[in-house]
Amino acid sequence: MSGVNLKTYAENTWCPGCGNFGILRAFEMAVEELSGEIPVENFVLSSGIGCHGKIVDYINLNSFYSIHGRALNNLQGMKLVNDSLVCVGFVGDGDIYAEGISHLVFAAKRNADITAIVHDNRAYSLTTGQFTPTSPSHFKGKSTPEGPPEDPMNPILLMLSAGATFVARGFAGDIPHLKELIKAAIKHRGFSFIDVLQPCVTFYNTFPYYRKHCYKLEEAGHDPTDFNAAVEKAKEWDYSEDSEDAKIPIGIFYQVEKPTYEERV
Amino acid sequence: MSGVNLKTYAENTWCPGCGNFGILRAFEMAVEELSGEIPVENFVLSSGIGCHGKIVDYINLNSFYSIHGRALNNLQGMKLVNDSLVCVGFVGDGDIYAEGISHLVFAAKRNADITAIVHDNRAYSLTTGQFTPTSPSHFKGKSTPEGPPEDPMNPILLMLSAGATFVARGFAGDIPHLKELIKAAIKHRGFSFIDVLQPCVTFYNTFPYYRKHCYKLEEAGHDPTDFNAAVEKAKEWDYSEDSEDAKIPIGIFYQVEKPTYEERV
Amino acid sequence: MERSVIIGGEAGEGIKEAGNLLSRVLVSIGYSVFTYHDYPSLIRGGHNFSSVRFSNEGIYAPVRKADYIVALDDRSVKRHRGDAKEGTVWFLDEKVKEEVEGTVVRLPFRGEAKGVMRSSAVLGALLKAFRIPKEEGLEVLKDLKNFEENRKIFELFYDSSQEVEEIVEVEGIKGEYFSGSEGIALGAVDGGLDIYIAYPMTPASPVLHYLAAHKKEFGIKVVQPENEIGVINMVLGAAYAGGRAMTGTSGGGFALMTETLSLAGMSETPSVIYLAQRGAPSTGVPTYTEQADLLFSLFAGHGDFPRIVVAPSNALECYLFTREALNLAWKFQVPVIVLSSKNVAESFFTQPLEREKVVEEPKLWDGSGEYKRYLITDDGVSPLAFPGTKGAVVKSNSYEHDEVGITTEDPRQIVEMKDKRERKRETIRKFFEGREDTVSVGGDLNSKRVLVTWGENWGVCCEVGEELGYKTVKPNYMEPFPVNRLKEELEGAKEVIVVELSPAGQFEKLLNLYGIKPTGRFRKYDTRPIFKEDLLKFLSGRER
Amino acid sequence: MERSVIIGGEAGEGIKEAGNLLSRVLVSIGYSVFTYHDYPSLIRGGHNFSSVRFSNEGIYAPVRKADYIVALDDRSVKRHRGDAKEGTVWFLDEKVKEEVEGTVVRLPFRGEAKGVMRSSAVLGALLKAFRIPKEEGLEVLKDLKNFEENRKIFELFYDSSQEVEEIVEVEGIKGEYFSGSEGIALGAVDGGLDIYIAYPMTPASPVLHYLAAHKKEFGIKVVQPENEIGVINMVLGAAYAGGRAMTGTSGGGFALMTETLSLAGMSETPSVIYLAQRGAPSTGVPTYTEQADLLFSLFAGHGDFPRIVVAPSNALECYLFTREALNLAWKFQVPVIVLSSKNVAESFFTQPLEREKVVEEPKLWDGSGEYKRYLITDDGVSPLAFPGTKGAVVKSNSYEHDEVGITTEDPRQIVEMKDKRERKRETIRKFFEGREDTVSVGGDLNSKRVLVTWGENWGVCCEVGEELGYKTVKPNYMEPFPVNRLKEELEGAKEVIVVELSPAGQFEKLLNLYGIKPTGRFRKYDTRPIFKEDLLKFLSGRER
Numbered sequence A, B: 001m002s003g004v005n006l007k008t009y010a011e012n013t014w015c016p017g018c019g020n021f022g023i024l025r026a027f028e029m030a031v032e033e034l035s036g037e038i039p040v041e042n043f044v045l046s047s048g049i050g051c052h053g054k055i056v057d058y059i060n061l062n063s064f065y066s067i068h069g070r071a072l073n074n075l076q077g078m079k080l081v082n083d084s085l086v087c088v089g090f091v092g093d094g095d096i097y098a099e100g101i102s103h104l105v106f107a108a109k110r111n112a113d114i115t116a117i118v119h120d121n122r123a124y125s126l127t128t129g130q131f132t133p134t135s136p137s138h139f140k141g142k143s144t145p146e147g148p149p150e151d152p153m154n155p156i157l158l159m160l161s162a163g164a165t166f167v168a169r170g171f172a173g174d175i176p177h178l179k180e181l182i183k184a185a186i187k188h189r190g191f192s193f194i195d196v197l198q199p200c201v202t203f204y205n206t207f208p209y210y211r212k213h214c215y216k217l218e219e220a221g222h223d224p225t226d227f228n229a230a231v232e233k234a235k236e237w238d239y240s241e242d243s244e245d246a247k248i249p250i251g252i253f254y255q256v257e258k259p260t261y262e263e264r265v
Numbered sequence C, D: 001m002e003r004s005v006i007i008g009g010e011a012g013e014g015i016k017e018a019g020n021l022l023s024r025v026l027v028s029i030g031y032s033v034f035t036y037h038d039y040p041s042l043i044r045g046g047h048n049f050s051s052v053r054f055s056n057e058g059i060y061a062p063v064r065k066a067d068y069i070v071a072l073d074d075r076s077v078k079r080h081r082g083d084a085k086e087g088t089v090w091f092l093d094e095k096v097k098e099e100v101e102g103t104v105v106r107l108p109f110r111g112e113a114k115g116v117m118r119s120s121a122v123l124g125a126l127l128k129a130f131r132i133p134k135e136e137g138l139e140v141l142k143d144l145k146n147f148e149e150n151r152k153i154f155e156l157f158y159d160s161s162q163e164v165e166e167i168v169e170v171e172g173i174k175g176e177y178f179s180g181s182e183g184i185a186l187g188a189v190d191g192g193l194d195i196y197i198a199y200p201m202t203p204a205s206p207v208l209h210y211l212a213a214h215k216k217e218f219g220i221k222v223v224q225p226e227n228e229i230g231v232i233n234m235v236l237g238a239a240y241a242g243g244r245a246m247t248g249t250s251g252g253g254f255a256l257m258t259e260t261l262s263l264a265g266m267s268e269t270p271s272v273i274y275l276a277q278r279g280a281p282s283t284g285v286p287t288y289t290e291q292a293d294l295l296f297s298l299f300a301g302h303g304d305f306p307r308i309v310v311a312p313s314n315a316l317e318c319y320l321f322t323r324e325a326l327n328l329a330w331k332f333q334v335p336v337i338v339l340s341s342k343n344v345a346e347s348f349f350t351q352p353l354e355r356e357k358v359v360e361e362p363k364l365w366d367g368s369g370e371y372k373r374y375l376i377t378d379d380g381v382s383p384l385a386f387p388g389t390k391g392a393v394v395k396s397n398s399y400e401h402d403e404v405g406i407t408t409e410d411p412r413q414i415v416e417m418k419d420k421r422e423r424k425r426e427t428i429r430k431f432f433e434g435r436e437d438t439v440s441v442g443g444d445l446n447s448k449r450v451l452v453t454w455g456e457n458w459g460v461c462c463e464v465g466e467e468l469g470y471k472t473v474k475p476n477y478m479e480p481f482p483v484n485r486l487k488e489e490l491e492g493a494k495e496v497i498v499v500e501l502s503p504a505g506q507f508e509k510l511l512n513l514y515g516i517k518p519t520g521r522f523r524k525y526d527t528r529p530i531f532k533e534d535l536l537k538f539l540s541g542r543e544r
């Protein structure tokens, strides 16, 4: 499917080496591979504001470059009026775990048939490096020079308890794996959530750590239909640990079929 | 401590038989019993908007009658500048599970040393009966005459995964039990959460059902220090079930000690 | 011939329903009815009342005093004793202890009927009093869920109550009996609504409830999201995808939407927000009225972008202006605010309603060449295409952008886009310029004394204006403000009195902004409507 | 003697730091420096530049043209070729391929120094060019984290670069070199700040960062909550409990706060919101400037309630006005908005800064009788008490309320409370009435031609005004608007030209509202500041 031209003329202004490049590449590949089944004009992207948000300027597909925290609701609105659209949100960890957390929780609760890809660099990067909900308490940001006075949230656990029907974690440093996750998420009917570990080489370069500690759920025999097992796996790494024996599972934690919001409305 | 006069001259405008009376009574009793340890002038209440919110007009204690969804943040602000205050939020299910869900999740994440008492009548009652996040899908509200097109959220599960250090459920129909929960919540250092099953006799009279199906965790040998057990108990009743063999646990699901937000800031 | 009836009792015992049932009967026998519903923010108890005013001539305003007062409890007597005239006839529940003067009919309303069913009891008593045939009452009761039970109660009271005077059938039906909220809902549907997305908030909720109840019949979707920010962003998403979407809220919810309002302006996404004002600031007096969100609605959202604000004053205008609002939003790709207030939204009017679908096609992409969402055009309006269109890549953007919709920080492109949006503002201004109907005129048309007002005060101003010899003038659009048309109507006026419901005089400030300097002002802000007596008194006071 | 220097390169290679280091040296040898920092919304790459303008006389505005241009890359040469004059000296990285005219010094900036360290290289080259002794440079480098490394690079470039002209030490230190953001932060601290609560947003974040970095020294708390709605509600809670609390944000974040702004008005909770404007609407042009949130800031929030809006135009005013803002908020128990814009916030000014704590005691409860949070008073201000006070029950309320703070729906009590708040508005108006400093005046004081402006354009208007013979006038308070004082200054003017950064002319609308009709207008909205040349050209164009 090399016929799809997904590049725009926009100048890419991410820092060299940024984890966002991996997400961009994985998504492009996923679209190319899906383009036999899904006409490209049916894709709609939406994004928050932040380094992550720039991705929609770089992809030659329909897009609604939204404001901080709201992209998932723009997508839900689209899907309600045109069910043939394939709605993918590129959102940030500051964006959707802080500003827009209410919308994330409810997109999951409703089982809206959209996909949320979280560029989780564990920093507000475009605003020059403050802590986000997934920053560990040793993260020294500009608003908290001694680290945030609170522990990180565990978005995987939160999404499981909010009712998401597809819960996954990817790593921007493993593009083929991430591509497969994105394809699976897009194909999943209902709300799909991928927390993508996306190193920010400028404010929080987690590449080496993730490379060392990530392992794949599917290779570890995890059963993604088992909710309790998913909870256990979600707890395996809690976003604050940075020890040498941490194990960070990536892959699909949980997937279940349920009627979608759009079907029920 | 019968010396404490907690009544105001405000006319009570709740419907006769409303579950809110039980919460009011339980709280008054808790304050009276605690008044030996806590000077009454150190209590500060805050509330959202809704039938539940009226409670602060009826209690002769410091109060900040807030707007829809925001009371917990008002309390967090207070606590940050005056640590001797004892901050109690009376919030609604529409109020804090919908409009203000972001604040609830973060109060829990931060372990802010405040108490949230949710008047969970599973309806927007003051606005005449629309569905809320805890309404079951068979709830026929004014905005969804055929029932909401989404399943209810499980706030107990959500709070557990958000990091709350005191997670409980009470029933407005069991005042002595609720009073003890409120006392324990207030005494708990850190974020305390009580989802109070509060029947709304006008829009969703759940009194008979709750009376029949509630049982007490402490009588069932539940260990509130065991997170996994708490998750299991949270899942026992999921806010959508209304069958004849449902079992609804009330009491403390989980309690753990952790440094508070105010200590860490 | 004109009469007015007050029905008072507790919340939950069918006060509003009684008012509406009575009104419907009166409308069906040829009267013009205006009904004001007064209720506090509670569900049971307290004191509700409905004031039904009817006449064989068109009326659109509430009066304080009543010829008939139905009181289901003592509190109602106390509250309305001052509203009685000489000769007022009282219908009291038999348990009422308060004393009243004049004719009294005692009936066992509470003893014989439960809850909302009391409305049928009240209807029975009043129709008997007016010697209106039983059948007229049964006709309106037919639509109720529990027709049989209601019928029984109605007949019981009809049969056991007393006649007072004859209210005869009059010629010519004056119109439909409907509320502003129903007007909004029907206008939206006839303007092509695809989806209504709203979070409950008084006094906007009746629109949500009405549309939800009739969504199948109207072929629309109705959804209630998690909060107002979620709502308005769904609205924008739906519109971007080609669906006509609308929301409704009150001041607090609107405040939450303002960040996204600015996004609608920047992304040029058609959107309609119905903003029903209530007692403010903050939670305020939620079930009562005010007009103090005017300047907020005009200037809400950061940055400069064109918008349209329409301000209906009665049910028919609600219908017409909302229907137009949807078309305007899509014609110009701007946010349109429909600005009402509690007594436009929740009062019932008798007006001719001729429903007609009016759905204009917006400027659409012709399919040739590369699609550019923000094509620079002379009129500032770029052709629309929607996702799912082969050959088009539709890029909407909250950042400043180039024609394609890709982010730009280039000063020249920024100026070009801002100029485009300002040209659109001008296009909109010109669209309305010269249109007669941007301003309504009434009262004594030849008078040099003018009442200038907006929104819910229109009815009372016109009536009082006619009686006391004032011309009345009302802008129907607050943005673009029909300044020339308004000045035309004010030309030569010796006296210009601004009538509004804002303690700080927001409407007067707006007039000032456009160089109009009123000579006097009547500001009411007890959150109750301007009763006819209020304005009469104020103006008579001035004459002396 | 006046010079200007442009330093251009990529984000992340110390452009801003180079500008500030140079400026600090220049200030330390007696110059007045104004520095404009221009950067797009990205973290690495792109094109940043800083424009350092200095003179032995006070200067407060940016110029386009530069006497010295340092370009670390080709893009910088391309972007700034048009900013060169005849005789401009270029300092180019040795790898730059673009050709330039005139004197060129080539240096291995990128080869020898990494990232932000290049700032020291640039400093070395420029100090050498100016024949400023090395020691002066070392003095400012001392404060850096990596002093040793920076020193080495600085000396390497100082030693290897060329002299161009002598910039001599001049007499009398002109002041401190600080930004508007630092002014805001210090003003808040000296106004008694207890807690700063904010969510990051350009261009308000520097205040958050500065206060967070110095919180121990200042004895304050600094917290970053989940979103702006969470923020402003914490601010109100903190204030209710007796803490002086403040937040800072930009347009989008402010929009989210407006529901709670109305709550502050209703509950009469003292609160200070710093609103730093940027390119709008929506996400807009986030690192550039605009003045199009003016009317939003004045009318944001549903309902009528008094507020104060102050608009500083430079770093010193930021300090003074913010310090006053905290005191005003507590004196009158109202929300106060400190309204700046990107080039007030992020430009650096050289101004005398005399720090002094000014913390006025608010009106406090005297402890006698029953405490009533909303006691009706003549001036509309009720005595404060805070929770934790024995004998006081402090009840704050978002609903309309009685004196104690309990909800009311009674029309008489409603009017009483609204009247009280309107009296407070009047008290505030009177407080400012007659105060000279509500309006600043500059330029050619005797001219009948007037430039009227606000905020960040003040410096450029004054300078150009002086040169071309215009009087310049600026309101420092946008609410209460000093209309009389302004009219006084405009009296007899033949020409009144309004200078602002809003395509739709928001400031002009505000002037219109108060009956002031400008005769001409200069509106810039490419989101860049008004460079001196821009205004000179516009005004000269008019003369011909």
Ligand SMILES: Cc1ncc(C[n+]2csc(CCOP(=O)(O)OP(=O)(O)O)c2C)c(N)n1
Pocket (backbone or CB within 6 Å): A048, A049, A050, A051, A052, A053, A067, A068, A091, A092, A093, A094, A095, A096, A119, A121, A122, A123, A124, A125, A126, A127, A132, D199, D200, D201, D202, D228, D252, D253, D256, D283
């Ligand atoms: C309402 C609002 N608040 C604040 C901002 C400022 N802002 C822009 S980007 C950003 C950080 C985004 O962080 P994240 O979502 O993690 O994105 P990243 O840059 O890390 O990819 C913030 C706070 C904004 N644009 N809008």
Ligand SMILES: Cc1ncc(C[n+]2csc(CCOP(=O)(O)OP(=O)(O)O)c2C)c(N)n1
Pocket (backbone or CB within 6 Å): B048, B049, B050, B051, B052, B053, B067, B068, B091, B092, B093, B094, B095, B096, B119, B121, B123, B124, B125, B126, B127, B132, C199, C200, C201, C202, C228, C252, C253, C256, C283
């Ligand atoms: C921002 C905002 N949106 C909507 C409302 C309208 N409103 C008032 S009360 C209420 C329902 C509250 O429901 P809940 O919190 O469950 O309280 P209950 O009445 O059931 O006790 C709503 C939506 C409001 N006051 N503010």
Ligand code: SF4
Pocket (backbone or CB within 6 Å): A013, A014, A015, A017, A018, A019, A020, A051, A052, A121, A125, A126, A199, A200, A201, A202, A203, D043, D044
């Ligand atoms: S700042 Fe971080 S997230 Fe942003 S582009 Fe650079 S590396 Fe990527």
Ligand code: SF4
Pocket (backbone or CB within 6 Å): B013, B014, B015, B017, B018, B019, B020, B051, B052, B121, B125, B126, B199, B200, B201, B202, B203, C043, C044
């Ligand atoms: S409506 Fe329901 S929640 Fe409200 S007062 Fe009545 S019974 Fe209680």
Ligand SMILES: [Mg+2]
Pocket (backbone or CB within 6 Å): A050, A092, A093, A094, A119, A120, A121, A122, A123, A124, A125, A132
């Ligand atoms: Mg991030």
Ligand SMILES: [Mg+2]
Pocket (backbone or CB within 6 Å): B050, B092, B093, B094, B095, B119, B120, B121, B122, B123, B124, B125, B132
């Ligand atoms: Mg509720």
